[in-house]
Amino acid sequence: MQQYPNWAQLFARKYLSKTLNHFTLHGNIRDLVLTREEEEERTAFSRFTRFLGDELFAPRDVVIMYDRAGGIYFRDEQSRADFYRALPSPYANAAGQPAEPLPKLPVSVLPLLEKYFRLRLEEGKSVACIIDYAETIIPNADNSSAAAEDRNALVNLLKWMQDPIFLAADFTVVLLAENLADLNRNLVQSPYNAAIKVGLPDMADRRTFIQHFFDYSVDRIRAHSNPSPEVLAQQTAGLSFIQLRSLLAHAVENKEKLTFETLVAKKKELIEAEAHDLLEFVNTAFTLDHVAGHRQVKKHLRSASQALQHGRGDVLPMGWLVCGPVGTGKTFLVSCFAGEVGVPMVKLKNFRSQWQGVTEGNLEKILTLLEAMAPVAVMIDEADAYLGDRAASGDSGVSSRVFAKIASFMSNSANRGRILWFLMTARPDLMPVDLKRQGRAEEHLALFYPDTEEERIEIFEAMKRKTGLVMTKNEVPESIRLGKHTYSGADMEAALTRARFRAAAAGKQRVSLEILEETFADFIPPTYPEEIELQTLLAVKECTSRALLPDRFRHLKLDDIAERISELKMQLEGI
Structure with a gap:
């Protein structure tokens, strides 16, 4: 007895329900298909269309295939001969032999196929029709703006779906498309059509x-x-x-x-x-040991890493929201977590397009790959701007549908511990509550500028290594030790690079403590105090664990924080 893939078994169950005759297969349809012969313990790998014709539709009397470029072709010589015997002039002669080339355009092919189907179904024959590259025949487009040829093709297929003769007979139409979003929605959403996803191999x-x-x-x-x-x-x-x-x-x-x-x-x-440049792998040779500061957050992420390494992905959150003012190392922290846990990390690139249907098709491909690659971590930087929200308008509803698709995928509990989401932003208040709720990005981590002398020195030493700064003596500037100014990691990196420049201008390979002190005394980082305070308080308000907050924020009242946030927003908006 042969064992077919899960999608083929689902196909068979839906067909046997006798309630529909159209199926849309999408996803990994350009791959080989694995079949197993249980009794003889044999395996075979077939091309997708050959599997459909020779295996899934093996009992059918006639199997016809069609695509826009190749035109009409057949599973076997018997199907071909039968088709030409039924063809009218000028395509076939009286002996049932080809006389003229068959048409290739849907506007001519679909009516021709319909005549043949009706003729053979009346005789009690069983027929299957496989339409490949269906997105080129019924593309996703607004019906009012679609080409006349596309509208005609859509009407033909919708008629076949609902025709009582076709529904009562042993007749099946299979549409093949890599992305379901590339097909006309009227057909995809029809109750007479079943969309079945073909997944990547497990x-x-x-x-x-x-x-x-x-x-x-x-x-x-x-x-x-x-x-x-x-x-x-x-x-x-x-x-x-x-x-x-x-x-x-x-x-x-x-x-x-x-x-x-x-x-x-x-x-x-x-x-x-x-992925056609829709995904980018984040390569990192670092672990959380390379992250300076953020001790409590690192401890939390190490616990998550250990749980995953011990096969306890079921206890992990669906995702993390990492927030904090600019320059606190959100992206670097998440990259180091991926190095710590040993799973691949990918970054979503720009999958949006100006062409209708392409954006949703790109997203469908991305999510399919993520499911197949699991376990995998997904990094989305500037998530407040990247993901949009459910209320987005002005693009025919594309943004709202994209948002809904991502939100639904993130909340799939079957992916807990398999797909780890990291949403990073300095403005968590601009992110929809839908993404921040429990069941999606449910753990909210807050990062802040170094608060203690120990943290400041730790970041100083880390930035020395990163910039390649070598000192004449291993000393720490007083401005760093005493915390006279608040520097982010990015600020400190810029200042140390400037100190190296000063030393090089003086013809020195090493940087003296005096040069460093002069540099920090002269250094004025780009500063926007209201914005930084706002981002800091938003991170405090968003954090879901009191233990992860620095002492100076731990006992602040939420009402006081909310009031100050409102004041800052009014100042920044010029109200």
Whole structure:
């Protein structure tokens, strides 16, 4: 007995319900399909359309396929011969042989197919029609602005969905599109259509493919890969079978044994290419040990890291909101957490487009990849501006739909401990409550400028290492020790770079304490005291753990904080 993928089993169940005849398959539809023969313990990998025609629709009398470029083609010679016997002139002669090339444009093809379907269904035949690249035939567009050809194609397919003769017969139409958002919404949302997502291979399927590629020989796998088959399957999360084949074939053909380093680099290259620059991997060689200051926050994140490493992702929050004034190292902290926990971290790039339907299609591809890559951490910087909100308008509702899609995905409890969200912002008040509530970014971490002498010295030493500053004596400027001014990490980095410049101008390789003192005395960082105070108080108000707050904020009353925030906002808005 053959065992089909989960999506194919779902397809079969929905078809047997006898309530619809149209199916839209989307997602990983350009990949190979794995089938298992349980009794003979065999596995096979087929092209997607071949699997549909030869396996899923094997009992059908006729299987016809169509795409806009290739036109009409057939599963087998029997289907082809039967189609031409039924064709009217001028496409076929009296003997049922081709006379003229078949049309390729939907406006001519769909009516021609409908005539053939009706003829054969009246005879009791079973028919399946597979329409590939459906987004080129019924693209996502407002019906009032869509081309006449697209509207005609949509009407034809909607008629097929609801036709009593088609519904009563053994007749099925399958539309193939990588992104569901690329298709006309009237068809996708029709109750006569079932949209089924084809996911990327899971770990067990990747392990099966790896063994199949190497003819089931573990020794052959180890001859070309340092990681074991289990680890190799685990580390290739997010890759399709075709991408995995490319990775393995590259190693075999070039006689380059796969190592962890080459595997990570190749996987990154393949996923970024697949994502079309929608995702960017965040590479970091740092851990939380490299973060200066923020002791309580680091302790909290280390606890999360340990829970994840011990397989207790179920106890982790769905996501974190990291807030604090500019220059407090929010992005660096999150990057270091990824290095600490050992999971890949990605940053969402600009997936928005001016073209209708492209933005939602890009988002669909991103979320599919994130699900397949899990466990993975997702960093969204300037989240207040990047994610928008549910009330966004002015773009035909695209922004509100994008927001709703992201919010829904973030709250999927099945991804707890698998997809870790980090939303970073200096203005958490501008973020919708929907994203900050429990079940989404439920832990709110607040970062602040160094508060104690110990923290100031720690950040000073960290910035010395980062800027490559070498002193004549290992001393700390008085302005740092005594905290005469408040410096962010970015401010301190700028000041130390300026001190190196002064030393170089004087022909010196090392920086003396005197030069440092002069530099800090002269240094005036760009300062916006009202904005910084506002961002600081917003972070205090947003923090969900009193233990993570510095002593000076820990016992402030929320009413007093809210009142001061209102005053600052009025000042900044010029009211």
